Amino acid sequence: MFKVSCFTVPLSIFPASKDVVLLNTATKALLPISKENWSKIQSSKFSSLDPLFLSCLRELHMVVDDSEDELEFVKRTIEQIQEHQGYLGLTLTTTYACNCRCAYCYESDMHTDTHMMDATTVNLIQRWATSFCESFHVRFLDVCYHGGEPLLNLPFILYMSQEFAKLSSRLGITLKQSIVTNGTLLTTPIVNMLVSCGIKTVMISVDGPPQVHDKRRPYWNGKSTFKDVMDNISNIKDLFDIILSVNLDGQNASSAFELLHILERKGLKKCIKISFPQVKPGMDHNAHCSQYELNPQTAVKWIGQLYRTAVISGFSTDDVLGLGFCTRRRLLSYVIDPRGNLFDCITGVGRDGFKVGTLNDAPEDVITKRRLRLRPLKPNAQSCLTCAYWPLCLGGCSEQAFVKHGSINACDCRKDFFDNWFPVAAKIKLLQEILSKAGKAHT
Ligand code: SF4
Ligand code: SF4
Ligand code: SF4
Known part of the structure; x- marks a missing residue:
């Protein structure tokens, strides 16, 4: 039966x-x-x-x-993804320094730390990654250059990417490289170098039309970045896969529609994949984030309307039903800070609670430590035991759990949001499928 x-x-x-x-x-x-x-x-x-x-x-x-036993089925499925053998994900924080001062930056308390990844770090990463790839028979190496603003440390990216290319060719590994940048430094000479490095994907944030974006994402001296970023996106549109994040909170949600028109007018609609992540209060207790945080109902309203407008206009989007597992959930994904410390969460980089070792530790030891830190794959809390959202939630984001409850092991329950979001997301997804079949939309 x-x-x-x-x-x-x-x-x-x-x-x-x-x-x-x-x-x-x-x-x-x-x-x-x-x-x-x-x-x-x-x-x-x-x-x-x-x-x-x-x-x-x-x-x-x-x-x-x-x-x-459905909880067991979910556990097995997640274990397979978590321990995806043959995979290594490395997010390299090349520097905490940044030429911008975004209102909601979760690293705002770290920009004065100007330490850069350097030749010593290259050697350490090269040695650690080689040992990891050999010991765990890695077949796919996924590297993401991050910051601060990673392009402030271009020499490291150029050098490190050569080392990764040598490693991948020596061990027969597929190498994929991407960069998360504020987009202000993507001038033609730098772009040409990134292309020659083999970087294929660029992730950039634009938060709305000029007057709104510039208030939220100015240069360190207060000057506007919008024009520079948009000009650079136009210049690179045929060279990279571009993922554009519009970081949403109560300050910019209503004006983000105007950005979609601007992107369309500039002929960028077909060249980018767009997403609308929510800005949340973080561990640095940033006043902007608390002031403008969207409540679950308002968040669903704006995010839903924006995705719907984007899809109807013909933009590609990320998966509205959820993006899968973050670094903290993946046993074989690591964030490395400028001093060679290893973390299991990108937002937790530089913070002791998320540190899992250093590049001087053997990969086997780091994995053992991480295994102990992974969230249980079967629910502990009574509320989660009977919650239909468990496979997509698994207790939520550890960083948010820390912010809200003071512990990375607590639940970051988003049930209120999910109750409202999934009907909206399902509608958007079905719309995407219909338009895609009619040849009018991309997912
Ligand atoms: S560009 Fe990124 S690192 Fe720089 S201030 Fe903005 S959010 Fe922070
Ligand atoms: S939404 Fe809340 S109750 Fe449901 S699985 Fe997530 S944390 Fe548990
Ligand atoms: S725990 Fe939260 S902040 Fe950290 S990587 Fe996962 S989703 Fe991102």
Whole structure:
């Protein structure tokens, strides 16, 4: 016999329609079905369903075998991703220094630390990464240059990327390199060097039209960055995959629509993938973040409207149902700070609570330590045990848990947000699928 999966969430996203949309949070599958069929499923009348339809429900995990231990299924699936053998992810904080002073920067208390990754760090990273790749048979090396502003330490990026290229060629490893930058320094000579380094993806933040972006993301001396960043994006649009983040809070949410028009007018619509992450109060107790934090309902309203507008206008977006596992959840992903310390969370870089070792520690020892720090893959809290969002949430973000509850092991519960967000996200996702089939949208 069968049962409805405890991770199947019925979403009434079209109130006037005879359909309901099922979301399974373990497989991220979406399935519109009739309310009549949903009522049969709920009352376990599986034999009255069309056999082909039933097998489709089982394939998508909407319905599972009666005896299935679903928490165990989720645990096994996540373990496979977490311990993805043959993978190593390295985020290199080349420097904490930055030429900008964004209002919500989570590293604002670190910009005065001007220590740069240098030749010594290159050697340490090279030695540690080689040892890791050899010991754990790495086949895919995923490198991201981060900051502060990573391009303030261009010599390191140029040198390190050559070392990674040698390592990947010697061990037959696929190398993927990306950079997270504020976009102000992407001038033609620098861009040419990044291309020659083999960097393929550039992630940039633009927070709205000029008057709004410049208030939130000025240069260190207060001058405007919008024009420089947009000119640079236009210049690099054919050279890199560009991921553009519009960091949202109560200060800029309503004006972000104007940015979409600007990007469209500049002919950038087809060259970027856009996302709308939320700015949250962080460990540095930044007053801006507290002042402008969106409550769950308002966040859903603005983020939903922005994604919908972006999709209808023909922009590609990130996955509105969630982006998968962050660095802290992946056993084989590390953040390295300018002094060669290892961390398991990008927002926690430079903070003791997130430090897991140094480049002088053997990779085996660091992995052992990290294993102990990974969040449990089965829920502890009673509220999580019965929560259909568990596979997508797993207790939430550790950094936010620390900010809210003083412990990285506490839950950062976003149930209020999820209750409101998933019906909206499902609608956007279905819209993307329809437009994509009609050849009018990208996901
Ligand atoms: S560009 Fe990034 S590192 Fe620099 S101030 Fe802005 S958010 Fe912080
Ligand atoms: S933290 Fe909250 S949203 Fe996440 S699984 Fe637990 S109860 Fe659900
Ligand atoms: S714990 Fe939170 S801040 Fe840290 S990497 Fe994960 S999602 Fe990002």
